[in-house]
Amino acid sequence: MMSDENHAGLSDTNHKISPGTIKRRGFLKIAAAAIYGSIAVLLGLPFLKTLITPAVMKRSRFSKVAELSTIPVGEPVDIHFSAPAQDAFYHDQAMHTVWVLRGKNGSVSAFSPVCPHLGCHYDWNNKARQFQCPCHASTFAADGTVLGGPAPRSLDTLPHRIVNGALYVRWVDYTPGIPEKVAV
Amino acid sequence: MRPLGAINEWLAARWPFSEVSRLVLDEEIAGGASFSYSFGSAVLTVFAIQAVTGIMQLFFYVPTIRDAYRSVGYLHTEVPFGWLIHGLHYWGAQVIIVLMLVHLARVFIWGAYKTPRELTWVAGVGLLLVLMAFSLTGASLPWDQKGYWAGQVSTSVAGVIPIVGSAQKILLRGGQEMGQLTITRFFGIHVAILPLAFLALFSLHIVAMRRFGSAGPWEENKRKLKGPFWPDQVFKDSIVAAVVFVILLTLVVFLPYQFSGPANPFDTNYVPKPEWNFLFLYQALKYFQGSLEPVGAAGIPGLLIILLLVLPFVDRSTERSPFRRPLVLLCGFAVAAAVTAFSLAGYLSPGYGTTADAVKTGSSSSGPWKLTVQAVRSTDTSASDGDTNSGSGAAPAGSDATGPSVSGEAGEAAYVIGSAQRGAMLFNDQCSGCHGEAGKDGLPNPGSVSGSVPVLNPIDQALLSREPTVFAGNIDRVIQHGSLPEGSPSIAMPAFGDDGTLNQQQIANLIAYIMALNGVDRAMITNPGIRPVTFYLVTLGVFLFMGLILAGAWSRRSAEPASEDQARGNK
Numbered sequence: 154m155m156s157d158e159n160h161a162g163l164s165d166t167n168h169k170i171s172p173g174t175i176k177r178r179g180f181l182k183i184a185a186a187a188i189y190g191s192i193a194v195l196l197g198l199p200f201l202k203t204l205i206t207p208a209v210m211k212r213s214r215f216s217k218v219a220e221l222s223t224i225p226v227g228e229p230v231d232i233h234f235s236a237p238a239q240d241a242f243y244h245d246q247a248m249h250t251v252w253v254l255r256g257k258n259g260s261v262s263a264f265s266p267v268c269p270h271l272g273c274h275y276d277w278n279n280k281a282r283q284f285q286c287p288c289h290a291s292t293f294a295a296d297g298t299v300l301g302g303p304a305p306r307s308l309d310t311l312p313h314r315i316v317n318g319a320l321y322v323r324w325v326d327y328t329p330g331i332p333e334k335v336a337v
Numbered sequence: 338m339r340p341l342g343a344i345n346e347w348l349a350a351r352w353p354f355s356e357v358s359r360l361v362l363d364e365e366i367a368g369g370a371s372f373s374y375s376f377g378s379a380v381l382t383v384f385a386i387q388a389v390t391g392i393m394q395l396f397f398y399v400p401t402i403r404d405a406y407r408s409v410g411y412l413h414t415e416v417p418f419g420w421l422i423h424g425l426h427y428w429g430a431q432v433i434i435v436l437m438l439v440h441l442a443r444v445f446i447w448g449a450y451k452t453p454r455e456l457t458w459v460a461g462v463g464l465l466l467v468l469m470a471f472s473l474t475g476a477s478l479p480w481d482q483k484g485y486w487a488g489q490v491s492t493s494v495a496g497v498i499p500i501v502g503s504a505q506k507i508l509l510r511g512g513q514e515m516g517q518l519t520i521t522r523f524f525g526i527h528v529a530i531l532p533l534a535f536l537a538l539f540s541l542h543i544v545a546m547r548r549f550g551s552a553g554p555w556e557e558n559k560r561k562l563k564g565p566f567w568p569d570q571v572f573k574d575s576i577v578a579a580v581v582f583v584i585l586l587t588l589v590v591f592l593p594y595q596f597s598g599p600a601n602p603f604d605t606n607y608v609p610k611p612e613w614n615f616l617f618l619y620q621a622l623k624y625f626q627g628s629l630e631p632v633g634a635a636g637i638p639g640l641l642i643i644l645l646l647v648l649p650f651v652d653r654s655t656e657r658s659p660f661r662r663p664l665v666l667l668c669g670f671a672v673a674a675a676v677t678a679f680s681l682a683g684y685l686s687p688g689y690g691t692t693a694d695a696v697k698t699g700s701s702s703s704g705p706w707k708l709t710v711q712a713v714r715s716t717d718t719s720a721s722d723g724d725t726n727s728g729s730g731a732a733p734a735g736s737d738a739t740g741p742s743v744s745g746e747a748g749e750a751a752y753v754i755g756s757a758q759r760g761a762m763l764f765n766d767q768c769s770g771c772h773g774e775a776g777k778d779g780l781p782n783p784g785s786v787s788g789s790v791p792v793l794n795p796i797d798q799a800l801l802s803r804e805p806t807v808f809a810g811n812i813d814r815v816i817q818h819g820s821l822p823e824g825s826p827s828i829a830m831p832a833f834g835d836d837g838t839l840n841q842q843q844i845a846n847l848i849a850y851i852m853a854l855n856g857v858d859r860a861m862i863t864n865p866g867i868r869p870v871t872f873y874l875v876t877l878g879v880f881l882f883m884g885l886i887l888a889g890a891w892s893r894r895s896a897e898p899a900s901e902d903q904a905r906g907n908k
Contacts, residue, residue: 181568184887188575191879192582196386196425199418200393202866206417214807235746237810241397242404242411244752 207241215314215321218251221261222318229254229277229284229295231266236324249324251311252277252284254295263322264297265309272329275308284308305332360547362567367553369564373447374551375577376440382578383433383585384535387471390426391528398478400524402517405480406599410754410860413594414805417866424589430472432585434614437465445648445669448657449552455649457549460542462645467535469614474527476612480520482756485600486609488523489515494622498635515602555657579880586876590869596860598756598849601842606762608687617676620683644672748834750844751813752806754860760850763843768793771828776854785826794854805852805861812848 216236238247252264268275273288284293291302312323326337397412412419450458477488496506511518553560611619625633771780776793802808817834833839849859
């Protein structure tokens with residue numbers, strides 16, 4: 154009903170056909186629609202973000218895993234630690250495991266315990282000096298590189314920090330089965 | 338264009354668009370469009386905002402006594418634009434009642450309720466009551482101190498009404514006491530029953546209004562000239578809507594919602610006060626005590642409702658000019674003045690927010706515990722255990738960990754937005770004995786390495802964090818589980834949470850206060866989407882820009898003689 158008049162009003166101002174041809178009622182219609190419309194947009198866009206952001210956002214923090222001095226040098230160990238887990242307004246402590254390798258040169262690596270092939274939990278075979286996944290027999294060296302089996306990439310390292318002699322790790326889930334390390 | 342036309346045609350053959358749009362938009366307004374008729378439409382605009390923000394909140398809120406408050410806090414501070422949604426709904430609830438009262442006063446003064454518009458008026462009074470019920474049930478939904486006590490008082494008031502009172506009270510509460518069923522019932526009423534009631538009454542109101550059209554000015558001769566509702570009145574309404582929207586946003590941004598702390602049924606020094614729109618009743622009830630209580634509780638609101646309902650049936654003269662209806666106007670203003678006076682008296686009467694008592698008792702109290710060494714969990718051993726479970730939750734990575742070491746998980750209070758104001762009273766009572774007034778000194782603590790109780794203002798750098806939940810968690814662990822200073826101290830921090838000296842609500846309030854002392858707002862919006870003030874400026878910018886464009890278009894139009902206006906006059 155008003156689209157035609159809207160169109161006419163806009164083309165008059167844009168193309169300078171003849172000033173003053175916007176009819177009074179046409180102007181009022183456009184103005185009312187513009188005002189109500191802008192309120193709707195000013196609220197509608199933010200509200201869309203409100204619904205989308207929590208659905209796509211994941212946040213995790215660094216959690217203390219262990220004092221560095223308690224971790225043996227040269228041999229990977231699996232350490233359980235609790236990390237704060239937030240699900241909307243519910244806060245909980247989630248238990249996670251991390252494989253930590255403390256090198257002789259002082260380097261520290263923290264591996265996600267999840268096999269990058271299909272998500273099984275692998276183990277360390279001290280005799281063979283390698284990580285072995287029980288599901289599809291992927292094997293990895295102590296530094297995480299693939300030695301054999303179907304694993305498409307090295308073991309995933311988790312972000313970590315060392316603060317005052319304690320190891321902190323941030324838990325991240327990575328997508329299994331693909332060559333690239335991509336957070337879920 | 339062609340397929341669109343075909344769709345239009347197809348639809349028009351099956352649904353009466355033109356008739357409906359005529360019903361909604363085609364109306365002759367006696368005397369022409371006027372800003373003074375815009376308040377009803379402004380109520381509708383705010384109601385639309387309430388409906389949208391209400392539905393948005395349904396995606397986050399849970400109606401349980403354990404989680405309602407937390408879910409509101411989460412939405413407000415951690416979800417983008419949650420502050421906007423919650424703030425608009427909160428302030429919209431206040432503004433809509435103000436607009437409704439202005440609308441009512443306008444109709445009253447104009448004499449627009451008179452025959453044949455009685456039904457429009459009666460439905461309007463019904464809508465006002467529905468809005469009051471929205472306000473009453475909505476206020477309790479966050480299950481915060483304010484809402485809990487408002488619900489407690491309002492259901493008690495409903496309970497003193499003769500005969501039906503006690504049944505009414507337990508039906509509303511879902512039991513003798515306030516509890517889970519209360520919040521579920523309030524929720525059901527607020528989100529299902531009242532919206533349906535509003536829509537039903539609104540349909541009645543609007544169809545009845547359209548039946549006889551707008552009443553127009555009270556002067557007979559001015560009514561002869563007619564103006565169209567669409568677009569003239571709609572344009573004026575839209576300007577009022579924009580003004581109301583900016584006012585609403587100003588309130589949301591510059592007078593943000595105050596978290597009153599989680600509901601604490603055991604808080605004995607909380608003086609509950611209702612929302613401003615129920616203050617008159619709260620105050621009036623003070624004059625009706627003992628056996629007269631039912632008179633106040635049922636009589637005053639009952640009398641006001643009856644007065645409003647019978648007005649068009651009692652005032653039957655056809656005279657509409659306010660200058661020739663002195664008696665009715667005088668009565669109306671007398672009632673309005675009485676309600677206003679009671680409301681003001683209720684507002685000024687002592688209540689929540691008076692901290693004078695707390696300050697008085699604060700210094701005399703040295704806390705409920707004795708100043709002796711208390712066995713609290715020693716944290717020195719837990720570190721040397723070397724066990725793999727020593728993760729201490731949300732320890733602030735990157736911070737200096739030489740401060741008081743505390744093990745144990747953060748309690749429930751860490752995730753609840755407490756009220757710093759309530760916390761201040763509690764601090765004076767429970768904590769200032771050792772930590773000094775406002776946490777500024779520490780009592781000497783012989784035997785401890787530091788020699789004194791830690792100062793909390795400013796707090797140990799190891800505990801401080803700019804992130805509210807992290808900071809709250811750090812303080813929380815100390816209050817929950819206590820702390821044993823290094824050395825052989827004579828004073829140790831008791832485990833207030835573990836030993837049950839303080840409940841989680843109280844601890845949440847204390848945390849908020851200690852954070853406030855260190856310049857961190859517990860209710861800080863950590864994920865605003867756009868900062869409130871920035872959003873405010875953007876909104877003003879959009880309106881300003883639009884106003885300039887419209888003004889430009891208008892001035893071009895005025896270059897030509899107002900032929901349209903003349904045509905309108907002839908119509």
